[in-house]
Structures are given as structure tokens and as C-alpha cells.
Amino acid sequence: MAFGPYLLLASLEGLVTAAVLALMALGLSLVFGVMRVVNVAHGEFYMLGAVIAWWSASLISGHPALGFLLALVVSPLIVAAIALLSDRLVLRRLNYEPQATIVATIGLLYIIQQLALTFYGPDARPVQAPFDMRLALPWFGYSAYKLAIIAASIFLIIATWIGLTRTKAGLVMRATQSDPDTAQAFGIPVDRVYAVVFALGAGMAALAAVLIVPIQQAHYLMGQDPLLLSFVVVIIGGLGSLRGTVVAALFIGLSDGIISMFFSPTLAKMLATLLVALVLVFRPQGLFGTAAR
Amino acid sequence: MSAALLVDGINCSYGDVQVLHGLSIEIRSGEVHCLLGRNGAGKTTALRAIMGLVRVRSGKITKDGMELTGLPAHEVPKTGIGYVPQGRRLFTELTVLENLQIGLMTRGKGQTTTDEVLQLFPVLRERLKQRSGTLSGGEQQMLAMARALCLEPDILLLDEPTEGLQPSMIARLREAILALRDRGVSTLLVEQRVDAALSVADRVSFIENGRNRETVDVALLRDDRTLVHRYVGV
Ligand SMILES: Nc1ncnc2c1ncn2[C@@H]1O[C@H](COP(=O)(O)OP(=O)(O)OP(=O)(O)O)[C@@H](O)[C@H]1O
Ligand SMILES: [Mg+2]
Numbered sequence: 001m002a003f004g005p006y007l008l009l010a011s012l013e014g015l016v017t018a019a020v021l022a023l024m025a026l027g028l029s030l031v032f033g034v035m036r037v038v039n040v041a042h043g044e045f046y047m048l049g050a051v052i053a054w055w056s057a058s059l060i061s062g063h064p065a066l067g068f069l070l071a072l073v074v075s076p077l078i079v080a081a082i083a084l085l086s087d088r089l090v091l092r093r094l095n096y097e098p099q100a101t102i103v104a105t106i107g108l109l110y111i112i113q114q115l116a117l118t119f120y121g122p123d124a125r126p127v128q129a130p131f132d133m134r135l136a137l138p139w140f141g142y143s144a145y146k147l148a149i150i151a152a153s154i155f156l157i158i159a160t161w162i163g164l165t166r167t168k169a170g171l172v173m174r175a176t177q178s179d180p181d182t183a184q185a186f187g188i189p190v191d192r193v194y195a196v197v198f199a200l201g202a203g204m205a206a207l208a209a210v211l212i213v214p215i216q217q218a219h220y221l222m223g224q225d226p227l228l229l230s231f232v233v234v235i236i237g238g239l240g241s242l243r244g245t246v247v248a249a250l251f252i253g254l255s256d257g258i259i260s261m262f263f264s265p266t267l268a269k270m271l272a273t274l275l276v277a278l279v280l281v282f283r284p285q286g287l288f289g290t291a292a293r
Numbered sequence: 294m295s296a297a298l299l300v301d302g303i304n305c306s307y308g309d310v311q312v313l314h315g316l317s318i319e320i321r322s323g324e325v326h327c328l329l330g331r332n333g334a335g336k337t338t339a340l341r342a343i344m345g346l347v348r349v350r351s352g353k354i355t356k357d358g359m360e361l362t363g364l365p366a367h368e369v370p371k372t373g374i375g376y377v378p379q380g381r382r383l384f385t386e387l388t389v390l391e392n393l394q395i396g397l398m399t400r401g402k403g404q405t406t407t408d409e410v411l412q413l414f415p416v417l418r419e420r421l422k423q424r425s426g427t428l429s430g431g432e433q434q435m436l437a438m439a440r441a442l443c444l445e446p447d448i449l450l451l452d453e454p455t456e457g458l459q460p461s462m463i464a465r466l467r468e469a470i471l472a473l474r475d476r477g478v479s480t481l482l483v484e485q486r487v488d489a490a491l492s493v494a495d496r497v498s499f500i501e502n503g504r505n506r507e508t509v510d511v512a513l514l515r516d517d518r519t520l521v522h523r524y525v526g527v
Contacts, residue, residue, distance in 0.1 A: 168398070171387075171391055171394060171395065171398075172395075172398075174384070174386065174387060174391075175384045175387060175391075175395050177386070178384040178385060178386050178387060179382055179383075179384055179385075181346055181382070182378060182382040182383075182384070183367075183384075183395070184344075184345070184346065184366040184367045185344050185346065185366070185369075185370055185376045185378065186370055186376075186395050186396055186398070186399045186440070186444075187367050187368075187370045187371050187398065187399035187400070188367055188395070189365070189367045190367065290386075
């Protein structure tokens, strides 16, 4: 293959990574932004999303699209419910105190992981893609499902943006993010907002996982790498900045796809790490974040 | 006259440090009641306690006979209490309009309320789409007041609302408070500028180290400043 088509393929692969990463990082960033807590268990919500997707898809026989659609609905809902429960049982009792929350979510990470190992097992299991079509490009064939992932992610990001900026619920979330005490003085039930945001963030991770699981398989340790990458994206993009998260995810995803293909995956990771270090040194609030007040 | 808001012997602390010691304030219906005291006396803490933002260890707070202590903080404003916090505390990332919308949502008020409030502060109408953090200090203070009025409150808690305002705006604020009083709104006003306070207040309570001192009619202070000297030091 000539260089051009090669680059196109690498970019497409990068875009798929970026699409899933953006969704997952968006969930992390939302929780981080509104609640000012770091959810270390975010990767496990992603893993749970994939495992539950496998489980719910396996309930249905017949056309694979049916199982996938069921997973698309059920998995984020169940994961959001689990997150809601974690919020009520753990985070709220800690008063969302930042350090205590980090420790608690590390515990949560471990519990969820071990439960998955116990009940789901150590195997990697696939979910069938809803459709099995290849798009014939002049130089190579490309999975139409992967393109659908990109489209779905764009759709979900735009929906999130509209939800945050154009709806009452979004306004309430942004007010809570801006000043929780004053929000309460204007009738906003801040701890309910926190619970919803935490569930929403987890649901987004689960959604990202359902999208990826037809090309990556569900495994009980699959949450670790995406968690790290999500942190990278949130640090580069800036705390609580939706635009920053999307741009950083695009950048990390694309450079990962392209550099991995032309050079090596290790170099891609090294460059991402270097970028994080540079951002932390020269612009700790992130490229699109606003400095802490 | 009956009490619109009754603070009855409340004790409040931050951690181990007790700040309010059995503080009582009675705000009569339709009066402007001014709270005076030195820096750190506990004025802001008293207002935050009323809003449910600081835990009241003992004692109680009632509004029209209904107990507020024990309500979750977000339920307190829904009873009709508008709050202008010290230092404005706007939602700085939100626009002017969005700040007002948060105020409107508290008690489900709509366009008529918005229009009334904007009539009081016309400067804000030209800046509805501006991010509130970029308003000038005085404009921010007006927005804080406007946001509180969006609840159509029957009780207003104002914590140093004249901070950073030019004299003409202070006069405007004074008129607004008096107009609201004529409509039956009761106001608890915390103020550092004694003159500004005395020009609107009906009664004045002095607070020292979190404890009540005298509560007097304002007429008494206009001629005789000894109390003011003793508790505020001017
Ligand atoms: N969050 C807090 N944690 C610990 N101590 C606090 C806190 N907030 C206030 N205090 C202390 O409580 C006391 C009363 O503070 P408060 O803000 O109520 O005073 P104030 O009368 O409003 O003063 P000012 O006129 O300066 O606004 C002060 O000694 C202050 O240091
Ligand atoms: Mg104060």
C-alpha cells in the first residue's frame, strides 16, 4: 500500500480509539468537574459495562443486532444504578471529601474487579457486532461497525453538550459545579445532583464499553488502560471542560493510531506521557481549563 | 407585630470553635432589621445558619411559626427566603440570565417576576448574555440582589449588599429595600456602613463575639451614637 491509504487506515483506527476514549473521559470529567472528586473506579464501570453487555447479549438468540441493542440499553442502566448505590453507600457518607473519596474509589475498584473475576471469570468473551458489513474503499476494506462507533460517539457528545448547555438539568449541574453552597441557597438539592452526575458518568463509561466490546471482547481487567488514558485526556483537556476533553481525546486517539502504525505503540505512549508532563508543568489547569479560583 | 423570622438561642460552631453563643434575633413582619457588629462577630455565620448552610447545634429558627432548623438546606429558600451572600457568590461561569434563572427556579417563578426584577436593575437587561464573572463589581452586586429577588421572597437576608457600590447605586438599593418593605417583605440586613444601615433600618441589633447585645429602635441611634461606638467602634 502507498503512504496515503496507510495514513487513512491509521487515522480511522485512531478515530475509533478517540471516539470511545472521548465518551469515557467525558464521564470522568463530568464527575471531576461537578463533584470535584476523582473517581478511580471509573475504569471498572467501563469493565462492568462490557461484562454486562456480554451477559445481556447472551440472553437473546437470533439476529446479533437484537442482543447488541439490548446490551446498549440495559448495560448503561445497570451500571448507572450500581454507581448510584456506591454514591449513596460510600461517597455521600464521606461528604465527598476529596482524599477520602480517592481511597474509597480505589477500594471500589478492587471490589468490582474481584466480583467480576468471581462471577464472570478470567476469560475474554466477545459480543457480536450488530451488523457485519465491510465498506469497500479503493485501497482496503473497512468495518462499517467501526465507522458506526465514530458516528455514535459524535452523536452522544453533541447530546451531552446540548444537555449541559440547553436544559434545566444542565443548568442545575453547572450551578452546582460553580458554587455548591450558593446552589443550595437557591433550592438546588446538591447531594441529589451529585448522585445523578456520578451515575451519569458511570453510564457514559458503560456506553463506551458497549460500543467497543464487539471489537475488543469483555475481560475483567479491561478497565485499567482506558482509566489511565482517560486521566491523560482530562489532564490535557482541562478539568470540567467538555471541549478540552473532546479535543484531547481526539489528539490522543489519533496520535496513538498513527504513531502506533508507523513507528511503535510504545513511542505513542511515551509521547502521550511527555505531553501530560508538559501540560502539568506549563499549564496545570489543562489546555482548555480555567485556572482554579 | 408578629415575628416573621425568629432566631431563638442558636449555638453554631466551625469544628471545635464555637462562633454563635445562644444568639437570638426577632425579625418582625415588614421591618428592615439591621445586624451590626465588628469583623468576625458572627454576622455572616448567623445568616448561613438561617439558610441551613451551617449546622445549628441547639436552639431553633422559625419562619412564620414553621421550624426551619432540621430542614435540608435546599428546602429553606423554598419557604420564601432570598439570600444575598457576602462577596456576592454569583455562579461566575454562568451568564447573567442563567443566574437569574436559578433564582426563578427556586420557587417556580416566571417572566413577570423577571420583568419586575429587571425593571429595578435595568443595567442587567443589557447584559443578559454576558458571563456573570466578567461583570463589574457593582454590576455583580446588583445581580446578586436581582437573583435573590427572583424568588419573590417574603424574607430577604442581605450580607453587606452595598460592598463596592457607588453612592447612587446605594441610594437605589435603599429605595428597593424600602419598596419591598412596603410590600410586606421583611429584611435582615448586615451592613458595615453605619450610615447606610441607619438610613433604611427600623431596628438594629448589635452582636458581639457571637452573642446578642442590645436591640434598639433606629431612632435611638440617630441622635446617640454611644451604642454604635461600643459595638462597631466608629
Ligand atoms: N468556614 C469557617 N471555618 C472556621 N472558622 C470560620 C469559618 N467561617 C467563619 N469562621 C470564623 O467565625 C467567626 C465569625 O465569622 P463571620 O464570617 O460570621 O463574621 P462576620 O461577622 O460576618 O465578619 P465580617 O464583618 O468580617 O464579614 C470568625 O472568627 C471566623 O474566623
Ligand atoms: Mg461577614
